[in-house]
Amino acid sequence: MAIARRPMFREGAFEAMPMAFGLAAWGLVAGVAMAKSGMGVPLAILMSLTVYAGSAQIAALPLISSGAPVWVVWATTLCVCLRFMAFSFHYRPYFAHLPRRQRVALSFLMGDTTFALFIRRFPEPVPGPAYEDYFLGTSLVTYGVWQLAIIVGIVAGAGIPASWGLGFAGTMALLALTCTQLRNPITWVAAVVAACAAVAAYALPLKLNILVAIAAAVAVGVLADRAQAFRGGARP
Amino acid sequence: MSALEILLTTIGMGLITLACRAFFLFPKEDLPMPHWLREGLRYAPIAALAAVVAPELVLTQGQLIDTWRDARIFGALAGLGFYAWRRSLFGTIVCGTGVMLGLRFGLGW
Numbered sequence: 001m002a003i004a005r006r007p008m009f010r011e012g013a014f015e016a017m018p019m020a021f022g023l024a025a026w027g028l029v030a031g032v033a034m035a036k037s038g039m040g041v042p043l044a045i046l047m048s049l050t051v052y053a054g055s056a057q058i059a060a061l062p063l064i065s066s067g068a069p070v071w072v073v074w075a076t077t078l079c080v081c082l083r084f085m086a087f088s089f090h091y092r093p094y095f096a097h098l099p100r101r102q103r104v105a106l107s108f109l110m111g112d113t114t115f116a117l118f119i120r121r122f123p124e125p126v127p128g129p130a131y132e133d134y135f136l137g138t139s140l141v142t143y144g145v146w147q148l149a150i151i152v153g154i155v156a157g158a159g160i161p162a163s164w165g166l167g168f169a170g171t172m173a174l175l176a177l178t179c180t181q182l183r184n185p186i187t188w189v190a191a192v193v194a195a196c197a198a199v200a201a202y203a204l205p206l207k208l209n210i211l212v213a214i215a216a217a218v219a220v221g222v223l224a225d226r227a228q229a230f231r232g233g234a235r236p
Numbered sequence: 237m238s239a240l241e242i243l244l245t246t247i248g249m250g251l252i253t254l255a256c257r258a259f260f261l262f263p264k265e266d267l268p269m270p271h272w273l274r275e276g277l278r279y280a281p282i283a284a285l286a287a288v289v290a291p292e293l294v295l296t297q298g299q300l301i302d303t304w305r306d307a308r309i310f311g312a313l314a315g316l317g318f319y320a321w322r323r324s325l326f327g328t329i330v331c332g333t334g335v336m337l338g339l340r341f342g343l344g345w
Contacts, residue, residue: 018324018325018326018329019325019326019329021326021329021330022329025333039242040239040242043239043242043243043246046243046246047246047249047250050246050247050249050250051246051249051250051253052253053253055288056249056253057249060245060249064237064242064245067237070241070244070245070248073245073248073249074245074248074249074252077248077249077252077253078252078256081252081253081256081257082256083280083281083284083287083288084253084256084257084259085256085257085259085260086277086280086281086284087257087281088256088257088258088259088260088261089259089260089277089280090277090278090281091260091261092260092261092266095261096266100262100264103258103261103262104254104258104261104262106261107254107257107258107261107262108254108257108258110257112284112285112288115281116281116285119281165307165333165336165337165340167292168308168311168332168333168336168337169329169333171289171292171293171308171312172311172312172315172328172329172332172333173325173329174285174288174289175289175293175312175315175316175328175332176315176319176325176328176329177285177325178282178285178286178289179316179319179328180325181281181282181285182282186279187279187282190279190282190283190286191282191283191285191286192286193283194282194283194284194286194287194290195286195287195289195290196290197287198286198287198288198290198291199290199291199294199295199300202291202295202298203298209287209291210284210287210288213283213284213286213287214280214283214284214287216283217279217280217282217283217286217287218273218276218277218279218280218283219276220279221275221276221278221279222272222273222275222276225275225276
C-alpha cells in the first residue's frame, strides 16, 4: 500500500513498536480470559475484532458467563468506554478537515496507547502535519499486535497460566503512558485524584469507578485552573 | 447466555464503543460546550489512564492490599523510577515487569 511509504506513517508505526511488548502480553492475557469464559473460539475472536477494547471485553466476560442481562453488559461497556469520548474530543481539531466517513473510520482505531503517543508527539493541533498518517501508522501496528496476541491467547487458552503475571506488562505499559501525559503540576494532581477515586469507588457496579475518577479529576483540574488564573499566575 | 445472545451482545458492545470513539468526530460542526468543560476535559485522558492503572496495582479481588510485600507495588515503583531516569516507554515496561516477576518468583511475594 502506498500509505506505508509516507514518512508520517512510518514514524507512527516506528514509535508504536516499543509498546508492542506490553500490548502483546496484555492481549495474550485478555485472550486467555476470553477462552476461559467458555464463549467459544469464533465468538471470542469476533468480539475481539469488532469491539477492540481490552478493558471493556474483560469487564464484560464475567457478566456474560454468569448470564447477566444484556443491558448490564452494555451499560458496563459504556462506562468503561466513556474515556474514548475524551480521546475523541481531543482528536477533533486534528481530524476536523477530513471527510466524515474517514473520521469515523479513524475513530474505530482509537485506543489508549495510540492516544498517548499521538498527544506526546503533537501536543498542539497546528495546521500542517499529516496527522492522519501518523495516527494510522501507530494504530495499525497496535491493532495488528493486539489482535495477534489476543487470538493466540484465545486459541492457546488454558495453556498459559495466570500466575505468570503477564497482565502486569500491560499495566506497566499504561503506567508509562500515564507518565507521558504529566505535563504540568495540575496534571499530576489530576492523575493522583483520579487514581485515588478509582480505588476508593472500586466497589461501584458497572465499572462506574472509572467515570467517578474522571469526573473528580476534571473537577479538580477546573478548580486548579481557576485558582491559578485568580492569583494571576501564568505557570506553564 | 446462548451463542445467539452472545453474538447480539457483542454487536451491541461494538456499536457502543464505536459511538464513544466517534462521539466528537462524527458531527459536522463543533459541539457547543461551556468553556470550563472544554478546559476541564484536558484532564480527562490522564485521569482515565490513572483510573485504569491504580486499581490494578493496589487491589486484590477488590480489596485494598494490606501488606507492603506485594510484588506489583515494587514493580510499579521500579517502572516509575526508570521512566523518570530515561523517559523510555519500553524500558519502563521491561523494568517494571522484570522487578515484579523477580520478586514474585524469587521471593514468592
